[in-house]
Amino acid sequence: MAAKDEAVRRLRELLGETALKEDPDFRAGISWTVSCAKESLVPVMKIFNECGFYMESLTGLDFQDTLELVYHMNTYEPRSRMAVRLLCPHDGEVPSVTGLFDSALWQEREAWEFFGVRFSGHPDLRRLLLPEDADFYPLRKNFGKVHAYRKREEVYG
Amino acid sequence: MAEQFPQPVQQQLYSLNLGPQHPSTHGVLRVLLTLDGEYILEADPIIGYGHRGHEKMGENRTYLQFMPNSSRMDYLSGLLYNHGFCLAVEKLAGIEPPERAKYIRVICAELNRISSHLLWFGTFLMDLGAFTPFLYCFDDRENILDILDRVSGSRLTYSYCRFGGVARDVDEVFIDQTRAFIKRLRSRWPDYHNLVSKNVIFIHRVRDVGIIDKDLARRFGVTGPNLRAAGIPFDMRKVEPYEVYDRFDFEIPTGTKGDALDRYRVRLEEMEQSCRIIEQALDQLPDGPYRQERVRLKVTPPRGEVYFAFESARGQTAYYLVSDGSAYPYRVHVRVPSFGNLHCLTAVLKETLVADAIAILGSIDIVVPEIDR
Numbered sequence A: 001m002a003a004k005d006e007a008v009r010r011l012r013e014l015l016g017e018t019a020l021k022e023d024p025d026f027r028a029g030i031s032w033t034v035s036c037a038k039e040s041l042v043p044v045m046k047i048f049n050e051c052g053f054y055m056e057s058l059t060g061l062d063f064q065d066t067l068e069l070v071y072h073m074n075t076y077e078p079r080s081r082m083a084v085r086l087l088c089p090h091d092g093e094v095p096s097v098t099g100l101f102d103s104a105l106w107q108e109r110e111a112w113e114f115f116g117v118r119f120s121g122h123p124d125l126r127r128l129l130l131p132e133d134a135d136f137y138p139l140r141k142n143f144g145k146v147h148a149y150r151k152r153e154e155v156y157g
Numbered sequence B: 001m002a003e004q005f006p007q008p009v010q011q012q013l014y015s016l017n018l019g020p021q022h023p024s025t026h027g028v029l030r031v032l033l034t035l036d037g038e039y040i041l042e043a044d045p046i047i048g049y050g051h052r053g054h055e056k057m058g059e060n061r062t063y064l065q066f067m068p069n070s071s072r073m074d075y076l077s078g079l080l081y082n083h084g085f086c087l088a089v090e091k092l093a094g095i096e097p098p099e100r101a102k103y104i105r106v107i108c109a110e111l112n113r114i115s116s117h118l119l120w121f122g123t124f125l126m127d128l129g130a131f132t133p134f135l136y137c138f139d140d141r142e143n144i145l146d147i148l149d150r151v152s153g154s155r156l157t158y159s160y161c162r163f164g165g166v167a168r169d170v171d172e173v174f175i176d177q178t179r180a181f182i183k184r185l186r187s188r189w190p191d192y193h194n195l196v197s198k199n200v201i202f203i204h205r206v207r208d209v210g211i212i213d214k215d216l217a218r219r220f221g222v223t224g225p226n227l228r229a230a231g232i233p234f235d236m237r238k239v240e241p242y243e244v245y246d247r248f249d250f251e252i253p254t255g256t257k258g259d260a261l262d263r264y265r266v267r268l269e270e271m272e273q274s275c276r277i278i279e280q281a282l283d284q285l286p287d288g289p290y291r292q293e294r295v296r297l298k299v300t301p302p303r304g305e306v307y308f309a310f311e312s313a314r315g316q317t318a319y320y321l322v323s324d325g326s327a328y329p330y331r332v333h334v335r336v337p338s339f340g341n342l343h344c345l346t347a348v349l350k351e352t353l354v355a356d357a358i359a360i361l362g363s364i365d366i367v368v369p370e371i372d373r
Helices: A003-015 A038-050 A104-115 A152-156 B054-059 B063-071 B078-093 B099-127 B132-152 B172-197 B200-206 B214-220 B260-284 B337-343 B354-364 B368-372
Strands: A020-022 A032-035 A054-062 A067-074 A082-088 A093-095 A118-120 B013-018 B030-036 B039-046 B304-312 B315-323 B329-335
Touching: A003 A020, A003 A032, A003 A038, A038 A082, A038 A093, A054 A104, A054 B214, A054 B315, A054 B329, A067 B315, A082 A093, A104 A118, A104 B337, B030 B354, B039 B354, B054 B063, B054 B329, B063 B078, B063 B329, B078 B099, B078 B304, B078 B315, B099 B132, B099 B172, B099 B260, B099 B354, B132 B172, B172 B260, B200 B260, B200 B354, B260 B354, B315 B337, B337 B368
Parallel strands: A032 A082, A093 A118
Antiparallel strands: A020 A032, A054 A067, A067 A082, B013 B030, B030 B039, B304 B315, B315 B329
16 A cells, blocks of 8 residues: 555544545645644654655744644655644644654754744754844744735635 | 773763865855764754845745745756746746747756766765866866856856746757767766776775665655665656656666765766756757746736645755735745755764765765755
């Protein structure tokens, strides 16, 4: 069984039918989108790890009402990229997945310094690209000049 | 009786800063090494010296204004980054370029890939102390830069692609020059192999050094030639074919062990495969317009997002664009291959010799401004 189908089957069991959304045309470059709550992030990532996925990228989106973390997971098969989306308040904390993916060690450091999301359980949460004494979060929309600062439903609604 | 033996001398650990002034590091990278004698116990790459905030800049510029930024991330394969960004925006906005433009882009992108690999080849061997191959490579690379300079007007940061086409059409001279270059490069392979690939000193320095196996590559998200050297034929040009790559006949070279020698062989073979793609594209190059006329300079894609992955010279690169329906992107994120490739060093460099560290660092082929963004 392909790694993607296996992962989808196990994610369905864990999160239920409604949390997964398929894009069969691969129009946005993502085959399945998984909406996930903070509590189930580690079990979800565990499934990805066991199915042979790697963590392609981790990034954040800043909206007026919430922050959103997007994990892109991929495996070495055609068109199998999956996105895990997680909403998190501006002063919130998210469990770290460094125990499962080593690449998260740097990717979470980057997300922390640019968006101000704390990752609980990260062993070494230092600044990665910014100066050590930086006390701002540059990719938040209230830093510097931005063109628009919107609510989440204005973009995705 | 054990206590009669003297306690071992306290371990003499010391720290060594490899870079930023070290001549063998590329870009401004500092690797903080903890050494026990000549053995590395811990390596911590310290990056961010070249951080310019491209992702933030993207939020304040129109899509077209961001095009020059894209080639400044990885300045050695700028055209590949332009190409990827262009395709991402076209996918988001639903623009379809004419056939001729697609072929021109592929030819130029593959030329750029060869030039990037040639520069790696030269600097890698210079890291190992061989100066002659460096001069050979730069001689060959100069040819590519001249060809691309003629069509795009720039030698490194091309910004040649446009949404719905390319900035300028190519002519007969370009085609002749490209064909002549491929012929010339092919006549160089025996020289390269005699000079380097069969060189005993070289083989002893790189064989079984810095092994990145499949599992390690997956845990750190290593992609590109470094992953293929471990034996996984994973190339976005084949796995998720974009542009017209599915029309060409080419192979994905792979290694077996994933040591520095495998990475060297994979990259050398990739240059030959790029030559094959260019030849086929030149044969099939259709006539017609090189640019779609009806695309506005200020594109306004509909609301939504796109994650577009492509193969740059260093591995899987991706643009993640979120649009709120205006002329300015709401979010621009770039997934860069060197990020994972460099992070992997923290595990690979453990318990190796300092002299091997230079060989490993060179064989991984990182471009630091790409990581810093």
